[in-house]
Amino acid sequence: MIALFKRDLALSIRAGGGFGLGLAFFLIVVTLVPFGVGPQSELLARIAPGILWLGALLACLLSLDRILALDWEDGSLDLLATAPLPMEGIVSVKALAHWVTTGLPLVLAAPVFGVLLNLPEGGFLWLTLSLALGTPALSVIGTFGAALTVGLKRGGLLMSLLVLPLYVPTLIFGAEVARRGALGMAVETPLMMLAGISLAVIALLPFASAAVLRVNLR
Amino acid sequence: MILTAENLTVTRGGIPVLEGLHFTLPPGKALVLRGPNGIGKTTLLRTVAGLQPPFAGTLSGAGERVAYAAHADGLKTTLSVEENLAFWARVFGLSQIDPALDAYQLDGLRNRAAGQLSAGQKRRLGLARLMVTGRPVWVLDEPTVSLDRDAVAMFADAVRAHLNDGGSALIATHIDLGLDGDALDVTPFKARQPDAADFDEVFL
DSSP: OHHHHHHHHHHHHSTTSOTTHHHHHHHHHHHHHHHHHOSOHHHHHHHHHHHHHHHHHHHHHHTTTHHHHHHHHTTHHHHHHTSSSOHHHHHHHHHHHHIIIIIHHHHHHHHHHHHHTTOOTTHHHHHHHHHHHHHHHHHHHHHHHHHHHTTSTTTHHHHHHHHHHHHHHHHHHHHHHHHHHHHTOOOHHHHHHHHHHHHHHHHHHHHHHHHHHHHHHO | OOEEEEEEEEEETTEEEEEEEEEEEOTTOEEEEEOOTTSSHHHHHHHHTTSSOOSEEEEESOGGGEEEEOSSOOOOTTSBHHHHHHHHHHHTTOOOOHHHHHHTTOGGGTTSBGGGSOHHHHHHHHHHHHHTTOOSEEEEESTTTTOOHHHHHHHHHHHHHHHHTTOEEEEEOSSOOOOSEEEEEOGGGBOOOOOSTTOOGGGO
């Protein structure tokens, strides 16, 4: 398991591995928004939490099709399936590696990008915390989507269509935490809902991903 | 432990391709599968490797004892030869990769990225992976594709050494490797195609 995790990390930082791709995409989305809505700082401050969450979500989506498709193409997924690792473990490790290479940089960069959108001072902590709690769910749900579409040529678009609706609850509560935090309101309820969603998804979805993957490898 | 298939039926895409297969593979022996392209050799091997369940019949002595080598070698092009092999060794809970590198004369290519190997060298690395699995039953699908004469000899030696250690091998191949064991022609086991009239593909 640890070997697989290390391998996935090594692959993502080597040439063509896509490390930093999500981060660059996030930066571009965030810098494009002021061009689109105009330089009114009050308006930007109001929409900043939502835009940052949406940007992070789309950046996460961008790299999902690498999670399993590359392993499927070169045959290593078949070989991993016959290895002594449980399939649930394989998909969990892959989701974790995706989060470390995509989600974690987004969490760390979000406060910096918040400055670009004039995020109110009180919002930085809650934005970072909500992303830290929510992005693992995005990676795990994304791995499920990747498992559903593995083996389909150019399945990336179909996967986006399947995964985006599943991202809705995480987005609602994540953005709500950041928005309430920015306005100085109480954040406990959406924060607990967000944490609950993440924990439930991490606990349950790997079983679904593994089952789907077994069917897709037949 | 003997690998045994009894009355085995295997399917591809829900349609039986081979049915009523019987074979046994004791330790120290090789079984070579023969038959024309498309007869279902790969499907049979994938079933034995546990990637898909048998449609009917029983298969014993497979499962966790099988090391599978498919058409694709499962190599990561940006990792070096050594890293690729060390990864699979760790997945299977082993650490020793030098015997495998020696057996396929990959020692000099140790630090070369797998993406820069020739097709034959890639195949050799893919086959060397079997030696770091520690599994007794090798299930090999067309292992000699893109190997030159010397590399085929290396492969035959590696399989012979594996058999001498009490392992066994199930190999789909068209060339004669000179191994101790039988050949099984799967052509007579070709499944009857279901009648189109009472065939409801919705329920596949």
